[in-house]
Every structure is written in structure tokens, then in C-alpha cells.
Amino acid sequence: MSENKEMKLTVASSPHVNSPVSTRSLMLDVLIALIPALCVGTYFFGPRALLLTAVSVAGCEVFEWLYRKLLKKPQTGGDLSAAVTGVLLAFVCPVALPYWTILIGDFFAMFVVKQLFGGLGKNFLNPALAGRAFLMLSYPVFMTTWVRPGVANWMGITTSVNDAVTAATPMGTMHGSTVAAATLPWLGDSGATLQDLLIGNVGGCIGEVSALALIVGGVYLIVRGVIHIRIPVSFIGTVAVLSLIFTKGNPNVEWMLSQLFGGGLMLGAFFMATDYVTSPCTPKGEIVFGIGCGLLTWFIRYFGGYPEGVSYAILLMNICTPIIEKYTKPGRFGVTKEDIKAAKAAKKGGASA
Amino acid sequence: MLHQFFGGVHPAEHKDLTEHKATAPLAEAPAQVVIPMSMHVGAPCKPVVAVGDEVKMGQLIGETTGLGAPIHASVSGKVVAVEARPHGGGGMMMSVVIENDFQDTPDPSIQHRDNVDALTGAEIIEIVKNAGITGMGGAGFPTHVKLSGAVGKVDTVILNGAECEPYITSDHRLMLERGEAVIGGARLIAKAVGLKEATIGIELNKPDAIEHLKSLVGAAGDVHIEGLKTRYPQGAEKQLIQMITGRQIPPGKLPADVKCVVCNVATAAAVWDAVTEGKPLTRRGVTLTGGALTEPMNVMAPVGTPVSHLLKMAGGFKENPDRVLFGGPMMGNPIFNMDVPMMKSSNCILCMTAKEAADQDPAQTCIRCGKCVEACPMHLTPLFMRQNVDKRQWSAVEALNVMDCIECGSCNYICPARLPLVQSFRTAKFAIRDEAAKAQAAKQAKEAAKA
Numbered sequence: 001m002s003e004n005k006e007m008k009l010t011v012a013s014s015p016h017v018n019s020p021v022s023t024r025s026l027m028l029d030v031l032i033a034l035i036p037a038l039c040v041g042t043y044f045f046g047p048r049a050l051l052l053t054a055v056s057v058a059g060c061e062v063f064e065w066l067y068r069k070l071l072k073k074p075q076t077g078g079d080l081s082a083a084v085t086g087v088l089l090a091f092v093c094p095v096a097l098p099y100w101t102i103l104i105g106d107f108f109a110m111f112v113v114k115q116l117f118g119g120l121g122k123n124f125l126n127p128a129l130a131g132r133a134f135l136m137l138s139y140p141v142f143m144t145t146w147v148r149p150g151v152a153n154w155m156g157i158t159t160s161v162n163d164a165v166t167a168a169t170p171m172g173t174m175h176g177s178t179v180a181a182a183t184l185p186w187l188g189d190s191g192a193t194l195q196d197l198l199i200g201n202v203g204g205c206i207g208e209v210s211a212l213a214l215i216v217g218g219v220y221l222i223v224r225g226v227i228h229i230r231i232p233v234s235f236i237g238t239v240a241v242l243s244l245i246f247t248k249g250n251p252n253v254e255w256m257l258s259q260l261f262g263g264g265l266m267l268g269a270f271f272m273a274t275d276y277v278t279s280p281c282t283p284k285g286e287i288v289f290g291i292g293c294g295l296l297t298w299f300i301r302y303f304g305g306y307p308e309g310v311s312y313a314i315l316l317m318n319i320c321t322p323i324i325e326k327y328t329k330p331g332r333f334g335v336t337k338e339d340i341k342a343a344k345a346a347k348k349g350g351a352s353a
Numbered sequence: 354m355l356h357q358f359f360g361g362v363h364p365a366e367h368k369d370l371t372e373h374k375a376t377a378p379l380a381e382a383p384a385q386v387v388i389p390m391s392m393h394v395g396a397p398c399k400p401v402v403a404v405g406d407e408v409k410m411g412q413l414i415g416e417t418t419g420l421g422a423p424i425h426a427s428v429s430g431k432v433v434a435v436e437a438r439p440h441g442g443g444g445m446m447m448s449v450v451i452e453n454d455f456q457d458t459p460d461p462s463i464q465h466r467d468n469v470d471a472l473t474g475a476e477i478i479e480i481v482k483n484a485g486i487t488g489m490g491g492a493g494f495p496t497h498v499k500l501s502g503a504v505g506k507v508d509t510v511i512l513n514g515a516e517c518e519p520y521i522t523s524d525h526r527l528m529l530e531r532g533e534a535v536i537g538g539a540r541l542i543a544k545a546v547g548l549k550e551a552t553i554g555i556e557l558n559k560p561d562a563i564e565h566l567k568s569l570v571g572a573a574g575d576v577h578i579e580g581l582k583t584r585y586p587q588g589a590e591k592q593l594i595q596m597i598t599g600r601q602i603p604p605g606k607l608p609a610d611v612k613c614v615v616c617n618v619a620t621a622a623a624v625w626d627a628v629t630e631g632k633p634l635t636r637r638g639v640t641l642t643g644g645a646l647t648e649p650m651n652v653m654a655p656v657g658t659p660v661s662h663l664l665k666m667a668g669g670f671k672e673n674p675d676r677v678l679f680g681g682p683m684m685g686n687p688i689f690n691m692d693v694p695m696m697k698s699s700n701c702i703l704c705m706t707a708k709e710a711a712d713q714d715p716a717q718t719c720i721r722c723g724k725c726v727e728a729c730p731m732h733l734t735p736l737f738m739r740q741n742v743d744k745r746q747w748s749a750v751e752a753l754n755v756m757d758c759i760e761c762g763s764c765n766y767i768c769p770a771r772l773p774l775v776q777s778f779r780t781a782k783f784a785i786r787d788e789a790a791k792a793q794a795a796k797q798a799k800e801a802a803k804a
Contacts, residue, residue: 076717
């Protein structure tokens with residue numbers, strides 16, 4: 001075939017096909033999975049929740065662009081990972097947080113936590129959670145000013161500030177004062193029922209209030225193969241088992257359910273602990289990581305003076321990720337445990353001989 | 354009860370292009386065949402014909418010079434050249450070029466054999482050796498060597514009908530059209546290694562082949578047909594053994610070390626033809642497929658047919674291909690010279706359009722998603738291996754067992770950052786072997802200097 005002489009052919013190393021899944025499509029799926037929680041947050045906290053999230057997304061994208069521009073590195077905004085960080089950071093902040101404050105959090109997450117360590121894939125802490133921890137230390141008052149659902153508008157809090165800010169979060173009251181004579185007495189003056197916790201009609205951060213919306217998003221991610229069920233199940237399962245056993249004298253099942261649906265557990269277990277970059281990439285390691293997160297969450301909630309343990313639990317486990325990976329590598333193909341023992345014994349024997 | 358193998362992926366199959374097309378003889382035989390003297394693992398053969406000789410179909414034209422399998426003329430005609438020609442593996446290879454007289458005059462040695470049941474195992478292996486049969490699934494290991502090494506050592510004969518690579522359907526068609534030869538070959542191989550039973554593993558995406566072979570075996574029950582979940586790389590030797598027996602081949606060992614011998618179904622049919630009809634391996638079924646080809650089809654073609662002739666038979670290209678491959682998209686090798694001949698192990702010629710082929714996006718950074726770890730059927734950690742390849746830390750890559758990598762491409766396929774993982778592992782393997790060889794040479798030189 002003489003016309004072949006004109007043909008240009010690619011000569012490449014196999015394989016010659018790719019899965020259609022790319023970094024961008026994975027991140028897009030995460031954003032889609034966060035939509036239900038965003039809708040619920042906006043419904044209960046008003047449009048300011050939506051705007052704060054949008055500001056945070058824009059902040060993350062701009063800071064990432066700026067860093068890479070300043071350092072003359074190729075731009076990576078298209079992979080949408082900065083947008084995911086932006087949404088997640090807004091989700092773990094109260095709705096009344098000033099816009100400039102969340103931008104400081106975005107800056108810390110993007111510049112310090114992510115880009116200074118080399119950008120996507122290189123950071124060792126979850127940027128959104130580290131941003132939240134930074135804001136928590138720097139602006140504790142803003143970060144713990146909870147509003148009752150439905151009292152914030154675009155500009156912040158407009159109704160009587162005293163009314164607005166007294167809303168206690170269920171987690172705060174659960175582990176603090178004990179108030180008698182309600183269906184769930186340990187939820188105290190937050191006045192929440194289990195149903196409220198499930199739907200999200202409670203005080204708290206924008207994205208963490210509705211357990212149901214987060215579970216819907218989490219199931220979407222699992223079905224789409226974006227995350228594996230291992231981390232969420234081992235994380236939530238550990239908290240469930242421990243809170244079923246240790247109840248501080250409250251009815252077991254209700255106490256356990258309010259532990260699961262209250263606070264940031266669902267958001268943390270499905271969206272934060274499963275962050276690819278900062279969680280182990282070995283299957284066994286994911287289970288160890290999830291159990292570790294669950295244990296730490298329970299420790300902080302049960303013994304700590306601080307009501308909410310999820311974010312610090314995940315950050316602490318992020319730090320353990322390399323060591324977990326080191327000890328949870330898959331066993332070598334064709335080598336059994338007996339083989340390894342025999343090899344060790346032979347080595348010892350050889351050394352002593 | 355079937356076992357499981359870890360990992361794997363499920364790429365789009367694209368088998369519908371050819372799976373219902375019966376294997377047809379070439380509409381037009383090639384005017385010339387170029388038969389390379391190496392189509393197997395081992396030493397190249399020595400040509401035993403000279404320019405000007407008249408050869409008959411099935412006549413011996415290449416003798417083994419060590420590990421290898423003899424080579425026979427695939428058409429009758431006149432030898433017009435004995436010289437180095439471009440080879441599908443890249444580079445040049447001593448080849449016998451035969452001008453076809455289109456008579457297909459058979460060599461007198463090709464005789465029907467009646468007393469098949471009376472043959473001993475050793476006799477079967479001798480026939481397989483003289484027929485030049487090599488593994489037809491890809492690697493091309495001489496079958497008689499594999500069988501004689503397995504005599505008395507194995508308890509399981511496995512035939513590989515998985516055909517897990519996308520696009521390829523030549524084995525599927527073979528099982529449907531020549532099921533008797535596959536089953537007969539399975540029995541002969543079992544007998545050759547001193548066993549009475551064999552197992553054929555077939556992916557569940559070929560239910561018609563599974564049913565057909567089951568009905569052929571019928572009440573005899575000596576050949577087991579196992580349907581395997583459709584999952585690439587099911588047909589990789591190690592994974593197939595794991596699926597069927599639950600045994601894992603230890604690093605650096607062979608199937609016989611876990612008491613198994615694995616042959617392709619096409620190899621089994623070739624054994625049947627050699628034993629019953631006296632036919633050496635000179636032709637095989639090839640899938641001509643891909644989105645760039647006008648008329649994808651399955652053909653029965655003489656070994657040595659130039660790729661360009663095969664493509665012409667399939668109507669040529671309807672659009673410019675991005676790449677042309679020997680084999681499937683996961684492990685196939687690119688062809689850049691359309692004059693190279695097909696070989697005993699060529700089961701497919703795949704012409705992919707740019708749209709079908711891997712996208713050309715530049716590699717991004719690893720996001721540590723761990724999908725490669727979950728996909729690796731050899732229990733490796735491709736992302737950590739890759740990090741060390743980038744740093745040229747060969748000893749660290751070796752410590753992560755890169756030498757166990759079977760280059761199936763699963764990690765590379767699944768990587769959302771489009772990292773060229775398999776290519777980097779090939780680089781690492783090459784460098785590690787190279788360093789080991791250099792160290793060996795230095796040691797020898799030192800010893801020589803001492804002496």
C-alpha cells in the first residue's frame with residue numbers, strides 16, 4: 001500500500017487505551033455529590049450560605065492561580081481540586097462568618113497547606129480541614145458564632161444579634177450541660193430531635209448539618225467508584241460501636257444515632273477522610289485510617305473539652321498516612337505468610353550460625 | 354468452585370466489531386510470504402532452503418539451533434530471498450521469502466493419522482515439536498518444551514480461552530467453529546503430560562462458546578469448561594491459574610512450580626491438527642479490527658502474510674488510523690512498517706482511530722487516588738514504584754518488586770492523571786537488568802584479574 005508512506009502513526013508504549021475517568025472528572029463528581037448538602041444548607045441558613053460557598057470557591061481558585069503565576073508554574077485550576085477545597089472549607093464554617101475571614105482560610109489552605117508543599121498530590125494535610133483549624137485558632141469567636149437556621153441573609157445576621165447567636169449546636173450541648181425533660185435531653189437547648197439532625201434543621205456549619213444530604217452524596221461517590229466504601233464504613237462504624245457502648249448513661253441507640261448524625265461526622269467520613277491525597281492508598285491502610293479517625297473522634301468527643309472531634313481526628317490521621325501505607329502494602333503475589341516466616345527464620349539461623 | 358484474582362479493570366470490549374463474523378479464508382492469497390526465522394522464545398532458526406528452491410506447503414524451511422521450534426513453509430512456491438527483513442518485534446530478522454504459486458501443494462509428510470488413541474505422551478510431544486507449534490496467545494514459547502517440562506510434575510492442564518483483551522475475537526471464533534479441535538487438543542495435551550483431565554477457562558462474555566464446548570464434551574466430562582467473570586487480565590497466565598486453582602506462582606517461578614501447565618485454545622487446536630492430520634503450524638486465525646478499518650473481520654491466514662496484504666483484504670482504512678497494533682489495546686505492540694509479516698503468535702491486527710486510542714493529554718501529577726494499587730493483579734504499588742523511577746532509584750523500585758510486573762497495563766489504564774506507568778516500569782526493569790549484568794561483568798573481570 002503505497003499511500004501508507006504518507007501516513008503518520010503513533011508508536012507508543014502499551015496500553016493504548018485509557019479509562020474515561022480523569023482527575024477533573026473525579027473532582028467534578030465530588031462537586032456534584034456536595035450539591036444536596038449545599039441545597040439543604042442554603043434552605044436552612046438562607047442564601048448567604050450559597051454566597052459564602054461561592055466566595056470560598058472563587059478564593060481558592062484565585063489563590064491557586066496566583067501562586068502558580070508568581071512561581072511561573074503551569075496552571076492547574078482546570079482540575080477542579082481547588083474548587084472542591086473551596087466548597088469543603090465553606091461547609092465547615094458557620095454561615096455568619098465574614099467573607100474576608102473565609103478568604104483568609106482559603107489563602108492558608110491554598111498557599112500554605114497545598115502549594116508550598118508542591119501542589120495537588122503533595123500536601124500531607126487536607127487543605128480544607130487545615131484551613132478550618134487555622135481559622136479556629138485565629139478567629140475562635142467568628143468560628144463558633146452559630147445562628148439558628150433561617151436568621152441570616154446575604155449580608156450576614158440582620159435580626160437581633162442576641163437572638164441569632166445563642167443557637168447552640170447539638171454537639172455543643174450533647175457534651176456540655178445536661179438539660180432534663182426533652183425527647184433527647186442531651187441535645188439540650190439546641191432543641192433538636194433526631195429527625196432534625198437527619199434533615200439538617202439544626203445549628204452548625206453550613207455543610208455538615210444534614211446527615212441525609214451528605215449520605216446521599218456519599219452514596220453517589222461510592223456508586224460512581226470515586227471513593228471506596230472502606231474509609232466511611234470503618235470511620236462511622238467505629239464511632240457507632242463506641243458510642244453504643246459508652247453512652248454517659250443515656251439510652252444507647254438514640255445516643256448513638258445522635259452521635260452519628262450530629263456534628264461533622266458524615267461530612268468528614270464521606271468527603272474529608274476520603275481525600276485521595278491525604279489518606280492511605282492501600283486497601284488495608286484505608287481501613288486502618290478509618291478506624292483511627294473513628295477512635296480519635298470518639299476520644300475527643302467523649303473526653304475532650306472540645307465538642308467536635310471529626311476535623312482534628314482526620315488531620316491527626318492525615319499525619320499518620322505515610323506510616324500506615326508503609327505497613328499495609330499488599331502481600332507479594334505468590335508469597336504466603338509461611339514463606340515470609342520461613343525466610344525470616346532462615347535468616348536468623350544463618351546469622352546465629 | 355472458582356477462585357478470585359485481585360485487581361484488574363474492565364475496559365470497553367469492542368468485540369462486537371468481529372465476534373459474529375466467521376473466520377474466512379483470505380479472499381486473495383498473498384503473492385509473497387515473508388517467514389521470519391524467529392517467531393518464538395529462544396534462538397532463531399537456521400534456514401534450510403536456498404534462493405531458487407521450490408518448496409511445498411508445510412515443508413521444513415527453518416531448523417532449530419537451540420531452544421525453539423522448527424519453521425515450515427506456509428504456501429507452496431519458490432524461495433526468492435533468504436535475507437534479513439523488517440520484523441514485527443522491531444529491527445531486522447533473517448527471513449525466508451517465498452513467492453506463492455497459489456497451488457498450496459502439500460508436502461508429502463502431511464498425512465492423516467488413524468491410530469491417534471494409540472500414541473504415547475512422548476510421541477505426542479515429538480509430533481508437537483516437529484510441527485513447530487509455539488504458544489499462540491502472545492509470548493510464543495515452544496509448546497513441546499513447555500509440555501516435556503511438565504510431564505509428571507503437574508496435576509492441572511488449563512487451556513486459556515479467556516481472550517480478555519478488548520477487540521480480539523479470533524479465539525472466540527475458533528472455539529465456536531472448531532470446538533472439536535480445541536477439545537481434542539485439550540485431551541492430547543493432558544495425555545502428553547500424563548493426565549486424564551483438562552480445564553478450559555472462558556470469560557463469561559462468550560456464553561455461546563461456553564455452551565458449545567460444554568455440549569461437545571457432553572457426558573465424557575474429562576474436559577471442564579469454566580466460565581470466568583469478564584475482567585482484564587483474566588487471560589494472563591498467572592491470573593488464570595489463580596482463578597482456576599487458587600494457586601499463586603511465586604516470584605520468578607513457572608506454572609509447573611504450582612503444578613500447572615497453561616496453553617492457549619488456539620495452540621490446542623494446532624496440536625490436534627498436527628497429531629490427527631500431520632499438519633505443521635503454518636496458518637492461524639487473525640482478527641482484523643478497529644475503528645479505522647473498512648471491514649473488520651476474522652481471517653485464516655498463512656504465517657508470513659504481510660500486514661499490508663491483510664489490511665487490503667479488510668478493505669483498507671476508511672479513515673487514517675492513529676496507530677496499528679499487533680495484539681489488543683492493552684498489551685499490543687505498535688506496527689510502523691506495514692510490510693512486516695504476521696507470525697505464529699499474531700492473533701490480532703488492530704487499527705485504532707485517534708478517538709479510540711489513549712488520549713494524548715499530557716501526564717498530570719499523581720493524586721494518590723490508589724486506583725492503580727486496587728487494579729494491580731500482581732499486588733504491586735504502581736504509584737510508589739513510579740515515584741522511585743522518577744528519582745532513578747532503581748534499588749528502591751526493585752524493592753517494590755517491579756520485576757513481578759506483568760505489564761498488563763491495568764494501572765496505566767485506570768490512572769486518572771494519565772501517567773505512563775507501564776512504560777516507566779519497563780525502563781526500570783531494563784535498568785535493573787542492565788545494572789545486574791554490569792555488576793556481574795565487573796565481578797568476573799575482577800576475578801579474572803586476580804587469577
